[in-house]
Amino acid sequence: MPDRVSVIVPCYQETAHIGRLAENLIGQDYPAELLEVLFADGGSTDGTWEKLETLCDARPHWELLDNPDKYVPQALNACIRKSTGSVIVRMDAHSEYPPDYISRLVEALNRHGADNVGGIWITEPGDDTPEARAIALASTHPLGIGNARYRLGANRDERTDTVPYGCFRRSLFDRIGLFDEELIRNQDDEFNGRIIRNGGSIWLIPSVRIRYKARPTREKLSAMFYQYGFFKPLVNRKLGAPATLRQFAPPLLVLSGALALLLVFIWPSRMWLFVMWCAGYAIGIAAVSASLAARHGWSLFPHLLLTFPSIHFSYGFGYLSGLIRWSLFRKSEAQVGDNR
DSSP states (O other): OOOOEEEEEEESSOHHHHHHHHHHHHTOOSOGGGEEEEEEEOOOOSSHHHHHHHHHHTOTTEEEEEOTTOSHHHHHHHHHHHOOOSEEEEOOTTEEOOTTHHHHHHHHHHHHTOSEEEEEEEEEOSSSSHHHHHHHHHTTSHHHHTTOHHHHOOSSOEEOSOOSSOEEEHHHHHHHOSOOTTOSSOHHHHHHHHHHHTTOOEEEEEEEEEEEEOOSSHHHHHHHHHHHHHHHHHHHHHHTSOSOSGGGHHHHHHHHHHHHHHHHHHOGGGHHHHHHHHHHHHHHHHHHHHHHHHHHOGGGHHHHHHHHHHHHHHHHHHHHHHHHIIIIIOOOGGGSOOOO
């Protein structure tokens, strides 16, 4: 007997995406009688709530929940508490899913005896502009995102440290707890770290391909990566250890540049150290940007030159700011950030 599946979807101001997500859900090849869909909306004012009401009224196994806290982890937990399935599949309104998305993940969950499985992101531009195309390219290059396999791709199923969204046994949440509601960002990183800390396994399934829209502008990209970096030290504190090693590259880049600049003020004769740091970084960025532009169009070159530093320094400064905030001042996480 196939598993009963509960799909959980956090929503806020998603009127532009809800229609496509609904089509993806309706088009799933998983038995409809074994599939329930739970949306948790954080008080949308753009028509999202009304669209979801209409969709849920027409389908007996779809339900709309209110999320007065607005943030993603609260939405996920509200859906999990309400769910009736033995398997939980998280989905997001900003992505597109193949018709066999749920069935493939459930099959992989059972085949690997895993605690979480997920597919790979096929990152697409968030807009039809050179800036947006450059952002999509930088977001799928090791210089931009390190060794995150779900962004880079894989040739076969493999164990990993994180996957996008995820497919879980409902019993997992009873065993290790729900998503941490203090984490406005990175709640999935903390949860996946908790899975591994408790002896569980996470599997990347490359045959499952999710089409994900990247941020359309560097301003939005920088804001997102700053928040990712800002909350990462809190994730590490909660786990008692770093979730991954790749997270340290951007803050170390920022610290090394700051140290080289500081030496200039202490010993002006050491200006060459700062010049070498700047030249080395600039050459590396220019070389990768030129390589990508040669394959995808030279109109992207100036945007790539700006996008890679936007990722590195936004995350790096965010991480260092978070390290100070969470380690020294221990202020409440609820005072900062947003859920978008």
